[in-house]
Amino acid sequence: MYKYLFGPVPSRRLGMSLGVDLVPKKVCSLDCVYCEVGKTTKLTVEKKEYILAEKIKEELKHYFSHNPDPDYITFSGSGEPTLNACIGEILQFIKQEKPHVSTALLTNGTLLYDPEVREAIMDADVVLPSLDAASEHVFRKINRPANDLKVEQCIQGLIDFRKDFKGKLWLEVFILPGYNDSVEELNALKQAILEINPDSVQINTLDRPGTVSDLRGATHMELQRVIDLWQLNRVEIICSSQQRKDIQSFRSDVETAILGTISRRPCTLNDLTNILGLHVNEINKYLDVLEADEKITTEEQARGVFYRIKEA
Numbered sequence: 379m380y381k382y383l384f385g386p387v388p389s390r391r392l393g394m395s396l397g398v399d400l401v402p403k404k405v406c407s408l409d410c411v412y413c414e415v416g417k418t419t420k421l422t423v424e425k426k427e428y429i430l431a432e433k434i435k436e437e438l439k440h441y442f443s444h445n446p447d448p449d450y451i452t453f454s455g456s457g458e459p460t461l462n463a464c465i466g467e468i469l470q471f472i473k474q475e476k477p478h479v480s481t482a483l484l485t486n487g488t489l490l491y492d493p494e495v496r497e498a499i500m501d502a503d504v505v506l507p508s509l510d511a512a513s514e515h516v517f518r519k520i521n522r523p524a525n526d527l528k529v530e531q532c533i534q535g536l537i538d539f540r541k542d543f544k545g546k547l548w549l550e551v552f553i554l555p556g557y558n559d560s561v562e563e564l565n566a567l568k569q570a571i572l573e574i575n576p577d578s579v580q581i582n583t584l585d586r587p588g589t590v591s592d593l594r595g596a597t598h599m600e601l602q603r604v605i606d607l608w609q610l611n612r613v614e615i616i617c618s619s620q621q622r623k624d625i626q627s628f629r630s631d632v633e634t635a636i637l638g639t640i641s642r643r644p645c646t647l648n649d650l651t652n653i654l655g656l657h658v659n660e661i662n663k664y665l666d667v668l669e670a671d672e673k674i675t676t677e678e679q680a681r682g683v684f685y686r687i688k689e690a
């Protein structure tokens with residue numbers, strides 16, 4: 379049982395992807411209202427060795443010697459990976475040990491204003507930053523950043539990184555009705571995207587409960603409206619649950635374990651993480667599919683969102 383590695387989990391974009399957690403739950407520079415991992419408990423821009431590089435390397439070494447190679451090794455997980463001051467060292471370690479396995483980084487992109495961070499992640503094969511706002515007041519409303527962060531600085535960091543980065547840059551924009559879908563904000567986002575010049579833009583929306591209860595995901599029509607307004611090349615809607623269903627390597631044993639657990643009693647995401655010993659991101663992926671298949675349903679209670687079997 380690994381502490382900092384999870385999966386591999388199937389991903390349309392990254393194939394079978396082994397997740398690597400570089401920070402504990404939940405250290406992040408943002409506290410997004412839609413965060414699937416839960417509320418940020420340490421909101422910071424301070425870079426530190428939150429998890430010791432040696433401990434992560436130890437787990438990776440063990441994994442490499444006991445498992446087949448994944449398609450990707452992806453820095454993602456319980457917070458913002460670039461906050462770990464050793465991200466560059468760990469990336470280089472993977473490159474050395476497994477030069478033929480691709481590496482990816484899921485990041486909120488907020489620390490890319492820092493040249494040291496840009497340098498540390500320069501050798502990744504794919505970087506997937508997110509950008510949900512282009513104006514300061516929307517940034518504060520949807521992403522609830524650490525005080526020192528300004529959206530302008532984040533966008534400039536993305537522009538500067540793109541200039542030097544030779545790998546693929548796939549920008550993700552999370553659309554949340556009532557938060558960042560006004561024509562004014564969408565136009566400002568379009569301008570930022572043009573300046574950043576990513577290889578592709580992926581539009582996503584809510585399909586798991588966020589940290590704020592009255593949120594709803596955008597409908598397909600609303601997402602299409604964004605695409606029509608932007609008139610940009612290389613923009614696609616990523617509908618995660620449908621896509622995950624397509625992946626043949628979807629593991630039915632995990633699905634069965636989740637269904638078996640919540641059929642005994644409704645559980646929160648945290649309960650499932652503790653009971654099944656799986657990473658929150660891994661469980662989230664399976665919950666997406668089960669919800670899309672209408673096998674489970676959610677219910678808001680004082681302790682959080684509970685998952686239960688959907689009655690026929």
Ligand code: SF4
Pocket residue numbers: 406407408409410412413414415418456457458486
């Ligand atoms: S940046 Fe990612 S991990 Fe951090 S709060 Fe937002 S969604 Fe959650």
